[in-house]
Every structure is written in C-alpha cells, then in structure tokens.
C-alpha cells in the first residue's frame with residue numbers, strides 16, 4: 001500500500017486491496033472515536049458542478065465533524081463556469097485556497113483532469129456515469145462492520161446492472177475479496193458482458209438470475225438493491241411490470257432467509273417496502289450514515305491528519 | 308525491382324509501404340503532415356498480402372520517430388517502414404501497436420473530459436488481442452477505428 005498523504009482518490013481502478021483495507025479499518029477507527037480533530041486547521045473545498053445534496057452534505061458533515069472548515073458551491077449556477085472560465089482554470093485557482101478538494105461533475109474524467117492541475121489532493125465525488133469511489137468505500141465499510149469481514153461473502157446485486165456505476169464498482173471491489181455473487185436484473189438491464197467475462201477470467205464465482213427468489217438457495221449474506229430508472233424504458237407500462245418484480249418486502253426476506261442483510265445506496269423510491277425498514281435485515285440507513293466516518297477517514301488520510 | 312520505386316525515389320526520409328488502400332491519406336492525417344514537408348502518395352498498388360490493394364507513402368527529409376511509426380500500426384499493422392539516408396535503406400523499422408496513444412485518437416464518448424473540458428487525449432492499451440484501449444479520463448474501453456483517429460492535438 002502506498003501512503004495516502006497527498007494522494008488523489010479518483011477511481012477504484014487506482015486502488016489496491018490493501019488500500020481498501022486501510023480505508024475500511026480507518027473508517028472503523030473514526031467511528032469508534034479515534035482520530036478526533038484529524039482535519040483541524042484544514043480547509044476543504046467542496047465543488048459541486050452538479051447538485052447532489054446527499055453526497056455533499058455527507059462530505060461537509062465529515063469535514064466539520066473532524067474539526068476542519070469547508071467552502072465551495074452546491075450547483076454550477078453559483079460557480080465561475082457560468083462566466084466562461086475554463087474548468088482547469090477554476091481548479092488552478094481554488095487549489096491555492098484549500099488543503100484538499102472534493103469534486104462532483106457531470107462530465108466523465110473531470111476529477112482526473114482536476115487532479116492533474118491541482119496541487120492538493122482531489123477526491124472524486126462522482127464524475128458522470130464513470131466513478132464514485134467513496135460510495136464503494138462506505139459500502140465496504142458497512143459490510144465489514146456488519147459481518148466482521150470482507151472475505152468470502154455471498155452477495156446478490158439487484159436492479160439496473162447495465163448502467164449503474166455503483167454496482168459496477170461494488171462488483172469489482174467484492175471480487176477482490178473472493179465474494180460469490182448473483183446478479184439479479186431484468187433482461188434489458190443485465191450486467192455488461194465485458195464485466196462478466198472479466199469476472200470469469202479472474203475465477204470469480206457468479207451466476208445471473210431474473211428474480212431475487214431465484215437466489216433463495218444461496219443463503220445470501222447481502223442483497224444490494226439499486227433503483228431501476230423509469231427513463232430506461234420506452235413504455236411506462238413495461239417499466240411498471242418490471243419494477244413490480246423487483247420490489248423487496250418481508251416475503252422476499254422470508255424466501256432469502258433471515259440471515260440476509262439488505263443494502264441500498266439511496267435514495268430509494270419504492271424498490272424496498274417500508275415494512276422492511278424496521279427489520280434487523282435493513283442496514284441501508286446505517287450504510288448512508290457510514291458515509292460520514294468513511295469520508296472523515298479518507299480526508300484525514302489524504303491530508304496527512306491520519307497516518 | 309522494388310515496386311516502391313514506381314513512386315518517386317527519395318534520398319532522405321521515410322518510406323511507408325503496405326498501407327491498406329485507401330488509408331495512406333489517414334496516415335498523412337495522423338502524422339500531422341498536412342502542412343509540412345514534401346510527401347508522395349501512391350494509391351492502389353497490387354499486393355499479395357492486401358487483397359484490396361496497398362498504398363505507399365514517402366516522406367522526404369523527415370525521419371519518423373518510433374512513437375509516430377507505432378501510431379501507424381493502429382490502422383496499418385502490416386505496414387513496412389524504411390528509413391532512407393543518402394539514397395539507401397538505413398533502417399528497416401519494426402512496428403508494433405503502442406502502449407500509449409496521445410493526441411491522435413478521439414474518445415468516442417461525447418461526455419468525456421477530452422471532448423468537453425479540454426483534457427488532452429490519452430489512451431492506454433487494454434487488450435492487445437482485441438486492439439482495445441482505455442481512455443484515461445472517462446475510463447471507457449474502445450476499439451481502434453480509423454474514423455476515431457485524427458490529426459494530433
């Protein structure tokens with residue numbers, strides 16, 4: 001594992017397994033009360049070139065909780081981009097005001113470009129359809145916290161597997177830890193074949209399924225649910241029919257077994273019934289809350305506040 | 308008698324043979340030769356190895372760099388390259404597809420930072436067998452198609 005101090009966090013492709021371990025175990029330490037004030041005297045820029053309220057609040061909460069200060073903008077309307085300044089010039093300017101910057105941008109590769117012109121560490125908070133690495137880190141931390149391990153878990157990943165960057169990153173990460181996987185989706189939203197053949201090459205055990213009940217024999221540890229977007233379907237009736245089969249309720253849990261833990265990157269629309277919320281199976285709100293210690297850990301590591 | 312001499316012989320420079328017809332102009336484009344020096348193109352010679360014919364490109368007074376000749380391998384993997392000095396072949400250059408491609412390949416993803424934010428085009432080889440490359444910005448994997456190759460940035 002290379003040192004984290006000064007490092008850019010742009011893509012899961014740049015991360016090794018020991019890197020992921022370091023982030024997860026540091027997040028656990030932060031949550032248990034260690035590393036208080038790890039961002040004391042640090043200023044973090046929070047640059048959201050497209051709105052994402054949840055991610056922004058999670059990052060900003062992380063900065064404040066660790067004793068740092070945060071400035072920035074929440075949507076492009078308030079940025080200098082409107083005045084025609086180039087993206088690179090905006091980054092070159094802001095880099096002189098802060099100790100690290102968090103960037104959300106609708107263009108794929110924007111965070112990578114920013115990291116090349118900035119002299120402080122850049123953290124990618126989502127670049128278009130490409131990467132959103134801190135979502136994967138908090139997913140891993142939540143799994144580790146729940147199961148006490150990351151290795152050899154059985155995980156079902158369900159929903160829009162074709163376009164979902166979250167599920168692609170999670171699949172990649174879980175494959176590093178020897179997970180057995182099942183991909184549950186309607187035929188039109190299956191996991192891309194390039195990813196499946198990649199998994200085969202790596203010797204990962206996986207299968208595909210049409211419904212969560214098809215995986216009932218697996219004794220899944222985790223069912224990771226993602227939203228199926230209406231926009232992916234030309235016909236609203238087709239969407240309705242499909243979405244109906246991908247709704248998790250108490251019956252689904254009964255068929256998957258009481259051991260199963262349900263995760264979701266949120267926001268949820270109606271793919272998980274509210275009756276699931278108060279069961280011990282639901283860990284999606286804990287998962288969302290874990291974004292804060294995970295981002296505290298990451299910011300502490302890249303600014304040198306945590307070794 | 309070498310077929311290449313059907314095109315004017317040159318004393319110093321680079322001769323590129325076995326370019327599949329009609330890609331010689333594409334090679335001129337990706338080498339950025341449009342505005343400099345003298346070059347001669349022969350189009351549509353018969354060829355045993357290239358059933359559609361071959362093109363020949365001669366560039367006077369310029370020795371191409373290896374990074375440039377490797378770029379040619381992207382569209383003409385079987386091209387042969389001779390460096391000519393004082394009227395003689397001084398080097399038969401072996402070409403292979405490059406590990407990195409800078410500038411000449413446009414990312415097909417319209418929402419890529421190279422197309423939207425002025426990032427400099429940069430691809431790295433993903434898989435030699437399928438000739439696929441990964442954009443270092445949007446991280447999409449793409450096949451090499453002549454239409455995605457353009458003049459250097």
Ligand SMILES: [Zn+2]
Pocket residue numbers: 109414415416419420421442443444445446447
């Ligand atoms: Zn690209």
